[in-house]
Amino acid sequence: MTPEEFRRAAHEAVDWMAAYMTRIRELPVLPAMEPGDLVRALPSEAPLEGEPAENLLAGFRDLIVPASTQWNHPRFHAYFSVSGAPPGILAEMLIATLNTNGMVWKSSPAVTELELVTLGWLRRWLELPEEFFGIIHDTASMSTMHALLAAREYVAPLSAERGTPEGLTVYTSEHAHSSVEKAAIAVGIGRKQVRKTPVDAAFRMSVEALEGLIAADRAAGLRPCCLCATVGTTSMASVDPVAPLAAIARREGMWLHVDAAYGGNYAVLPEMAWLREGWSEADSIVLNPHKGLLTPIDLSVLYTRRPEVMRGALSLSPEYLRSATGQEAPNLMDYSVALGRRFRSLKLWFVLRSYGRAGLEALLREQLRMAAGLAEWVSADSRFALCAPVELSLVCFRLRAGDEASRQLMEAINASGHAFLSHTVIEGRFVIRLAIGNYQTTAEDMRETWARIQDEAGRLVGPA
Numbered sequence: 001m002t003p004e005e006f007r008r009a010a011h012e013a014v015d016w017m018a019a020y021m022t023r024i025r026e027l028p029v030l031p032a033m034e035p036g037d038l039v040r041a042l043p044s045e046a047p048l049e050g051e052p053a054e055n056l057l058a059g060f061r062d063l064i065v066p067a068s069t070q071w072n073h074p075r076f077h078a079y080f081s082v083s084g085a086p087p088g089i090l091a092e093m094l095i096a097t098l099n100t101n102g103m104v105w106k107s108s109p110a111v112t113e114l115e116l117v118t119l120g121w122l123r124r125w126l127e128l129p130e131e132f133f134g135i136i137h138d139t140a141s142m143s144t145m146h147a148l149l150a151a152r153e154y155v156a157p158l159s160a161e162r163g164t165p166e167g168l169t170v171y172t173s174e175h176a177h178s179s180v181e182k183a184a185i186a187v188g189i190g191r192k193q194v195r196k197t198p199v200d201a202a203f204r205m206s207v208e209a210l211e212g213l214i215a216a217d218r219a220a221g222l223r224p225c226c227l228c229a230t231v232g233t234t235s236m237a238s239v240d241p242v243a244p245l246a247a248i249a250r251r252e253g254m255w256l257h258v259d260a261a262y263g264g265n266y267a268v269l270p271e272m273a274w275l276r277e278g279w280s281e282a283d284s285i286v287l288n289p290h291k292g293l294l295t296p297i298d299l300s301v302l303y304t305r306r307p308e309v310m311r312g313a314l315s316l317s318p319e320y321l322r323s324a325t326g327q328e329a330p331n332l333m334d335y336s337v338a339l340g341r342r343f344r345s346l347k348l349w350f351v352l353r354s355y356g357r358a359g360l361e362a363l364l365r366e367q368l369r370m371a372a373g374l375a376e377w378v379s380a381d382s383r384f385a386l387c388a389p390v391e392l393s394l395v396c397f398r399l400r401a402g403d404e405a406s407r408q409l410m411e412a413i414n415a416s417g418h419a420f421l422s423h424t425v426i427e428g429r430f431v432i433r434l435a436i437g438n439y440q441t442t443a444e445d446m447r448e449t450w451a452r453i454q455d456e457a458g459r460l461v462g463p464a
């Protein structure tokens with residue numbers, strides 16, 4: 001592709017992108033297709049001769065888009081609703097154009113330094129102490145795995161050298177994300193050493209139950225290593241009591257990791273400062289701007305108060321990558337399993353500057369308002385039950401008529417293409433989750449979706 005061909009194709013692609021953003025509501029959120037449909041529609045051999053750019057764009061438009069779930073759709077309410085907003089999309093194009101790799105400071109100074117600056121900005125919004133050092137990973141799962149590597153080194157120094165000692169244990173909520181168990185598998189602590197602590201009536205990790213689990217493990221000669229609290233659990237967005245958990249972690253000599261992958265984004269709001277209570281006592285905190293701060297996937301931020309432990313757990317700089325750098329410019333590979341480093345901070349930088357703090361706050365606030373509004377509608381309709389407190393932008397509800405009716409309702413909405421909802425199981429019951437987080441979701445979208453849910457309920461269980 002010559003630069004001129006690139007220019008033509010890129011203009012066409014950008015026109016398509018802008019049109020997609022404006023007409024996205026016309027698309028079904030979920031593709032109507034069966035497994036294997038796309039594979040069957042594509043040739044099994046790569047082409048021998050190169051194809052013109054028009055073919056690439058046509059293939060994308062005609063085959064790939066219809067087979068994609070529209071995560072950027074304003075009525076995508078499954079899992080956690082997220083969005084990649086235009087400034088972040090613009091940055092992604094420029095990142096690929098530079099194709100620069102921030103393995104060490106010298107391999108691309110801008111990658112290292114912009115990461116320090118953007119994560120410094122975000123740290124100040126979160127009112128975290130200066131000593132918190134931030135690094136970008138691709139996903140929260142990776143951030144949590146790095147936190148566990150540091151926790152292992154903190155509790156059992158020289159683990160990086162000698163391997164994981166026997167008997168380390170990890171504590172988390174029964175509603176914690178599976179990435180905590182995955183991390184325990186990856187760092188050699190083992191899944192069976194992860195204790196899933198029962199929760200209280202508001203689905204928050206029970207401090208009392210945790211104390212009991214730790215005491216039992218100590219009595220059995222095990223070594224508590226890491227306590228992982230969640231701010232915004234995946235099922236119902238509950239918030240563990242980080243401050244009392246921090247006191248337990250300190251007393252027990254454990255590393256405290258806070259998984260705020262989703263909920264942490266709302267912690268930038270001054271009125272939501274309660275979400276970050278106890279965070280300054282944490283050893284590490286993960287939050288995903290790709291879940292709540294309009295940054296295209298992927299971008300996860302890991303802060304740690306103990307960068308020297310993280311570095312001890314991971315640094316082995318080979319000679320060819322050594323360079324004399326001071327405090328101002330760390331080599332980020334020393335804090336990460338990965339050597340190569342995408343220029344992810346550019347998209348966060350674009351988003352933070354394009355929206356400004358005020359713009360982002362207004363959007364996040366509106367999402368919380370829409371979720372609270374939906375919770376009121378659910379509570380006012382006698383056919384429905386609200387299944388968890390609504391403190392963030394996730395609403396969990398079910399039909400009182402039973403699990404099968406709730407499942408059918410969700411499937412009917414999803415099959416219609418109007419919206420995409422997901423489900424969880426809370427206290428043994430099938431529960432529909434409706435998450436709000438897209439930059440284009442409006443109050444009108446919410447009214448329309450709730451009207452459709454009510455219509456469907458009417459068909460399934462009769463009038464309210």
Ligand SMILES: Cc1ncc(COP(=O)(O)O)c(C=O)c1O
Binds near residue numbers: 138
């Ligand atoms: C609370 C929580 N932590 C971690 C994760 C994992 O995120 P990622 O996909 O970035 O690994 C999720 C995913 O939804 C989550 O809800």
